[in-house]
Amino acid sequence: MQADIILTTLNSTYQHCSFGLRYLYANLGDYQNKTQILEFTIAREPRDIVEQILQYSPKIVGVSVYIWNAQESLEVVSILKRVAPQIKVVLGGPEVTHESDTQKICQIADLTVKGEADFLFRDLVQQYFENNMWPEGKFLSGALPEIKQIASPYPYYSDEDIKNRIVYVEISRGCPYRCEYCLSSLDKSVRTFDIDLFIADMQTLINRGCRQFKFIDRTFNLTPSVCTRILNFFLEQIDLGLFLHFEMVPDRLPQDIRDLIKKFPAGSLQFEIGIQTWNADVARNVSRRNDLVKVKENFAFLADETGVHTHADLIVGLPGENVESFGRGFDVLASLRPDEIQVGILKRLKGAPIARHDLQFQMVYQDNPPFQILSTKDVSYNEMQVMTRFSKYWDLYANSGNFKNFMKLVREIASVREDQSYFKEFFEFNAFLSKRFSQNFGIALANLVEAAYIYLTTVKNVDEEKARQVLIQDYCIDGKRDLPKFFKTSAQPTLKSAMSDEMKSNLPKRQQRHLQKAQETC
Numbered sequence: 001m002q003a004d005i006i007l008t009t010l011n012s013t014y015q016h017c018s019f020g021l022r023y024l025y026a027n028l029g030d031y032q033n034k035t036q037i038l039e040f041t042i043a044r045e046p047r048d049i050v051e052q053i054l055q056y057s058p059k060i061v062g063v064s065v066y067i068w069n070a071q072e073s074l075e076v077v078s079i080l081k082r083v084a085p086q087i088k089v090v091l092g093g094p095e096v097t098h099e100s101d102t103q104k105i106c107q108i109a110d111l112t113v114k115g116e117a118d119f120l121f122r123d124l125v126q127q128y129f130e131n132n133m134w135p136e137g138k139f140l141s142g143a144l145p146e147i148k149q150i151a152s153p154y155p156y157y158s159d160e161d162i163k164n165r166i167v168y169v170e171i172s173r174g175c176p177y178r179c180e181y182c183l184s185s186l187d188k189s190v191r192t193f194d195i196d197l198f199i200a201d202m203q204t205l206i207n208r209g210c211r212q213f214k215f216i217d218r219t220f221n222l223t224p225s226v227c228t229r230i231l232n233f234f235l236e237q238i239d240l241g242l243f244l245h246f247e248m249v250p251d252r253l254p255q256d257i258r259d260l261i262k263k264f265p266a267g268s269l270q271f272e273i274g275i276q277t278w279n280a281d282v283a284r285n286v287s288r289r290n291d292l293v294k295v296k297e298n299f300a301f302l303a304d305e306t307g308v309h310t311h312a313d314l315i316v317g318l319p320g321e322n323v324e325s326f327g328r329g330f331d332v333l334a335s336l337r338p339d340e341i342q343v344g345i346l347k348r349l350k351g352a353p354i355a356r357h358d359l360q361f362q363m364v365y366q367d368n369p370p371f372q373i374l375s376t377k378d379v380s381y382n383e384m385q386v387m388t389r390f391s392k393y394w395d396l397y398a399n400s401g402n403f404k405n406f407m408k409l410v411r412e413i414a415s416v417r418e419d420q421s422y423f424k425e426f427f428e429f430n431a432f433l434s435k436r437f438s439q440n441f442g443i444a445l446a447n448l449v450e451a452a453y454i455y456l457t458t459v460k461n462v463d464e465e466k467a468r469q470v471l472i473q474d475y476c477i478d479g480k481r482d483l484p485k486f487f488k489t490s491a492q493p494t495l496k497s498a499m500s501d502e503m504k505s506n507l508p509k510r511q512q513r514h515l516q517k518a519q520e521t522c
Contacts, residue, residue, distance in 0.1 A: 003036035003056040005125060009064035009093075010042045010049070010072050017161050019168040019216065020064050020093065022153035027118045031125050037156075042068065046075040053080065058087060060128065062121060065093040065105065067349065070369040074105040081108050088134070090124065092117045094183055095369075098351025100139055107138070114141040116173070118150050147173060147191040154201040162210045169205075171198055171226060175218035179276070180286040180353040181315065181346060184218045195226060199233050211506040212243045220246040224254050231260045238268055241506035247272045251294035258301060266307025267507050267515045273299075273338070274313045278329030282321040285361075286354060299336035309511050312338040316387045317346035317373035319354070319361035323383050327423040334411075334422045339514050340399040343391040345384070346373040390430045392440040396448060398426075401513025402477065405470045406452050413460060429455060446484040449475050453486070477513055 005028075007021045021037050028035055036056055040049050053061060061080065065073045077089055089109040097114045100106045111134075113120050120142050127133040157167055172192045175184035202213070213234075221227045234242055248271045261269060275290065277283050283290065302308050312333055316326055333341060348355065348365045357363055362377040372388075375381040397403045414425035432455050437443055449471050456462040456470075472487055507515070 001036075001056050003034060004059045004129070005031060005035040006038055006053055006056055006058040006061045007035060007064075008038040008040070008049075008053065008061060009066075010040050010044065010069040010076070012042060012068045014041055015165050017157070017165045017168075018064060019153065019170075021062075022156040023118050023150070024062065024092075024121050025156055026151040026153045027122050028125065029122060031122070031129070034129075042072045046072060046079055049076050050079045050083065054084060060088045060090060060125065062090045062092065063109070065091055065095040067095050067347065067370050070095045070105070074108075077105055077108055088128070090121070092121065095350060098183075098349075109138075111135060112139050114139055116145055119145045144191070148194050150193075152197065152201050154205060157205070157210075159208070162205065162208055166214050167205065167210050167212060168214050168216050169198075169202065170216050171195065171220070171230060172217050172222075176222065177219070177289065178287040178353075179274075180288075180356070181276075181318070181349070182218075183349050183352055185287070185353055186351060190219065190222060192223070192226060195229055199230070202233065206237060206240065206242075211241055212245075212508070214245040215247065218247055219249050221248050221252050221257060224257060228256055228260055231257070231264075235260065235263055238264060241268075243268055243270070243507050243511070245270045245272065247274070250275060250298060251291040253294075253298045253301065258305075261308055262306050264307065267309055267511050268307070270309040270311060270511065271302070272311045272313065275329075275333055276313060276315045277318055277321055277326075278314075278332050279321055279325045282318050282325070285319045285357065296336060299338065303337040309340075309514060310338040311340045311342060312336075313342045313344060315344045315346050316391065317363075317376055317379060317384065319357040319363060319376065320378065322378040323387065325378075326387075327421065327427070330423040331421055341394070342399065343387075343394050345388055345391060347371050348373070386430070386434070389434050389440050390427060393430050393433050394426065396440075396443070397429075397452070401511075402445060402448075403452065403471075403474045404477070404514070405473050406456075409456070409462070409470055413462075428459075432459060445475070449484060450486060478509075 007024055009018045009021055011018060018037075018039055021039070025032060025035060025037055036058075038053060038056075040052075063073055063077060073091075077091070080087065081089060088111070091106060091109045091112040092114075096103060096106055096112050100112050100114060106112045111124070113124070120140060124135070124140065154169070161167060170193070172190050174187040174190040175182070176187075176190055178185045205213075234244055246269070250273045275295070276286075276288055278292070280292075282288075299310070299312075302310055314326070314330060314333060330341065330343075346354075348363075348371045350371075354363075360377075362375070364374045364376070364381075366372050366374060373379075373384065375384055379387070398407050410425055410429065411422055414420060414422040417425060433440070433451060436451050436454075437447075453467050453471050456467040457464050468487060472483065475483065475487070
């Protein structure tokens with residue numbers, strides 16, 4: 001095996017694949033035939049990764065670095081430069097684009113390309129192999145590439161990618177908003193790819209068997225004409241069982257977009273909707289703009305008139321927000337009936353303007369990836385630990401779709417509280433779980449079911465048979481038949497699905513569970 005150029009990265013899991021590496025490869029021109037893409041996961045042993053890279057005897061190794069693989073990438077680069085110092089190691093990606101001179105990995109590598117590298121990397125390679133020239137210094141940056149001149153990465157998704165992995169696509173780059181916790185706040189404008197060429201690429205992917213498309217545009221619905229053109233394209237072929245993920249501006253759903261999304265089958269569209277905070281003062285602190293009246297109207301429309309799967313985001317630890325304020329916002333958002341609420345813990349992305357609040361709001365972060373907030377003036381370290389567990393358990397019980405009936409019962413219990421707080425009700429369940437489990441990962445589904453049963457019957461005094469039937473329905477939602485020992489009787493529920501087999505096979509498992517309705521025993 002021989003390749004003068006290796007493009008590599010460590011993905012978080014196998015199902016993810018690197019969009020950025022395919023862009024670099026697409027734009028290498030004549031150097032493609034000298035280049036090999038190698039993708040690994042963060043679970044892979046760094047020494048094994050280096051061994052595989054060296055099998056190709058490369059002269060240049062490009063490494064894509066993100067917040068989720070920063071530590072592992074450092075280990076790989078450290079080993080590579082120690083055992084093969086003659087190889088030029090080039091870094092790129094959002095994690096090394098900002099505050100680069102303070103990062104150990106940038107000091108070890110030969111060069112760090114800052115910003116969009118579609119053309120910068122190509123020019124670097126060309127100069128090195130044709131003129132034996134290498135840039136002076138440790139860092140390389142340049143003007144943003146003309147977006148309509150960037151070669152398409154989509155032909156470089158393999159058949160294996162299309163069949164078994166998430167296929168990422170984008171119609172635009174940039175974001176017009178200035179939310180300070182996000183690196184997109186540094187963008188000056190939104191740039192859009194040629195829509196005719198993009199649609200032709202999407203048609204080719206569909207013809208090759210692609211059925212799931214994840215758009216990474218920060219503001220897919222920013223330009224209604226582009227949004228409706230793309231939605232119409234996919235709608236014409238929706239009977240193939242397509243699943244589309246978009247990140248949407250929450251207060252921007254004009255009538256023409258509403259009319260279109262109403263036509264999509266239930267579960268075929270997923271909207272990721274960033275709310276982040278419902279506290280107006282906190283939103284101002286981080287330059288987040290939302291028309292909350294329109295946000296409520298749009299959520300009501302999505303819940304009542306469409307089959308869109310909604311995934312709404314809130315962030316714990318924003319400057320000026322305490323747990324009580326977060327809980328109030330959580331309750332408001334939950335009342336709007338999103339399918340999922342992602343409770344995220346604030347992370348300090350390198351270069352993000354939120355760093356300006358560090359002193360005033362006593363923002364303390366981890367030193368190492370993922371640079372998660374540890375405490376603020378308004379949220380103590382212990383409270384942040386509690387909310388970190390809340391986030392994890394909420395994902396296991398509410399977002400997973402494995403506990404639809406249980407969560408419905410929790411909501412009913414919350415409705416008779418004096419404060420009627422869904423947040424506080426789950427907060428109490430979170431405290432129970434935190435005492436029961438020593439860790440909040442690697443917990444078997446049967447153990448989660450048993451914990452919920454014990455909580456309902458011993459803490460909330462729910463009738464044992466009622467609790468049992470609710471949780472059996474949840475446990476069997478994927479068609480499971482082998483009940484945990486503490487539940488076994490002669491009767492088990494049977495499930496029926498209103499979804500077609502083709503639609504079920506193409507939707508992600510999580511969305512299938514949210515659509516599934518548990519039925520009483522026949």
